[in-house]
Amino acid sequence: MKYVAILGFGVVGSGVAEVLSMNENKIARHVGDKVKVKYILDLRDFPGSPFEKLVTHDADQVFNDPDVKVVVETIGGARIAYEYTKRALSMGKSVVTSNKELVATHGPELMDLACKNRCIYLYEAAVGGGIPIIRPLHRCLAANRVVRIAGIVNGTTNYILTNMRDNGVSYEEALKQAQANGYAEQNPTADVDGIDAQRKLSILSSIALDGTYVAPSEIHTEGISGLSLDDIDFAGKIGCKVKLLAVFNNGDEGSSVYVAPHFVRSTSVLYPVEGVFNAIVVEGNALGEAMFYGQGAGKLPTASAVVGDILEAVMPVDAVAYSHNWSVPSNEGRVTLPYEKSVVNIVVRAPLASQEEVNNAFASYDVQTVLEDGEYACFVRGISNAEADDIVSKINGASKMHLYE
């Protein structure tokens, strides 16, 4: 059994407990052992929570328990979190965090402390929420000189900008709606002034420069509060959208790092990134351009990244390197469903004359139909290939294609 302690039972901390519980078996298979939360350290009690009994207010109890080899810091901020992180690392307990402020502010000291005490400080969740970006940048791109990073790394501001554009509302109104929908905090400063993006860029740049620390204080930062609807409209007229980008540019003269609103052209891979989604473009001198896209925040997505780090931290060190291992199922049979039994979404294409026939044939499915140029398209969802083939073969002139949406 591998035991972890969660410090701070807020949105992310409770998400971590939930993911460890809901994916218990999958995680045990991956690690080769069970991973259990032994303590949840918080000032509050959580009556009624399924994790109620694990809650403690006594930090000494958590830190002095030799069973706890990995500590999850989901407190946030750079005060108590900083003290607890130093305490854990000094004792040789690995720490896993989603705390971008702490990593951006005290990263060098904390990583050094981890190194000296032969434990790990991991922070995949600090940038891009659940999107894998820290490990890919640090390991998969290790062979590259990172030439450029450009990222939509703050979902709140992207939600506001998307709303302004799509619904023609003012910045103030869009912010109010974001607050009402839980996408912006009551004090939105860290998001709308670009501070959150600045911290994330500090982290990405430090990795891109192979460990040379780029302090948040040296990152020129502009937020979105000065943007008007007119800016957004103008962007549209010239084939652009306005996005708050965190930019790292590694030029011959030196690196440029800044957070600022940008006109993003429709030809760019960042153009379609809307609402609370994040996307980070990384350009390496060998790789060329790659993009990482997904939900940059939220309870379970962020917890997904934190738990991914936990699973690395709890494993015996050599297992980290050796853990790819595929097994052939013992029954010698196939692992997956036969194609005929696979349930898919399809588009059935048929002559207009067959419209009624098609509708009747798929009446029991979730269908949506489109008429086009004397032809008929029927979107059918949740049907097995065998049944789809069977039905389509009976309709004169009909054919089918898989649908991805």
Place this chain on the structure above:
Amino acid sequence: MKYVAILGFGVVGSGVAEVLSMNENKIARHVGDKVKVKYILDLRDFPGSPFEKLVTHDADQVFNDPDVKVVVETIGGARIAYEYTKRALSMGKSVVTSNKELVATHGPELMDLACKNRCIYLYEAAVGGGIPIIRPLHRCLAANRVVRIAGIVNGTTNYILTNMRDNGVSYEEALKQAQANGYAEQNPTADVDGIDAQRKLSILSSIALDGTYVAPSEIHTEGISGLSLDDIDFAGKIGCKVKLLAVFNNGDEGSSVYVAPHFVRSTSVLYPVEGVFNAIVVEGNALGEAMFYGQGAGKLPTASAVVGDILEAVMPVDAVAYSHNWSVPSNEGRVTLPYEKSVVNIVVRAPLASQEEVNNAFASYDVQTVLEDGEYACFVRGISNAEADDIVSKINGASKMHLYE
């Protein structure tokens, strides 16, 4: 010094030598030691190549050299590559590869052999070329039950389909052009019949199922050679594009895995993926949906992934876990350029009356101008922020915004 041997000096193998050489210093910083190619094993000679002197035809020389701890297998195919990989792993030499056929066909045996001999078999480059996908899926998403994978994993077919759509050419014509441009081989079967995608899907599915091997033979596979221009046109009419997708769906009844052409809706993140680019959507039950996008093939992109694996394989095992370490530069000064000196692309917005003034002011730059609704937009590339601010401040009614394209 860490020594590696490259087996097979084709496109990828020579790319690996090139990346190790061109990013030598960056790589030495990452590893904490130099990484050098000691041998290149190939049947051919390469007179004139900068790596000419490293070429040997004697496999025994390579395998019996105790300096060689990591072997790079870029031979391709599942015959000689299979024998050499088994030989290296049996001797405790780690093997790094881009060979999807070999991993998909003999993955379980080879990983088991690596495990038994305390070395590593890594294959990041086998799927998605340079795009980080294997390590993110295996490690970053380890906390997730993988619900779905849908990927454009074959650039050749995507190039053909994009060309058919954009230029209205037939499948046969598009294939011929792809061959002429070096995007398709003279015998295109493995690509156009979906075999290459099938192998990649075998690899992705085996990881998604946490190491339960999904053999290529159980993957239903359709290629694109049966598609007509009419199919492509019809897709466009109903708001879709045709893409060859590799699909893994982990449902309650079991997993479905298949390669087939799909109508991809314009609302999907896969819709904008054009030409030789690859993109893989992964959905985890905690993460939600993430997408990985980039160049799925090519000499340097693929070499980027191979060398990333080499750097993991040459490091002492505990360094793999402990290698995040940021340092504060000793001069206490800033690491990056001041914002004023950063070179950027901008859009200058000005009243129509200022058009000539703007053009003159930016005459020495790469500019492109757009007239819109009585206003004027000037795209200026490669200018420092200080100069941009200076010029814009002197033009009546002008403002600027960063440009991303």
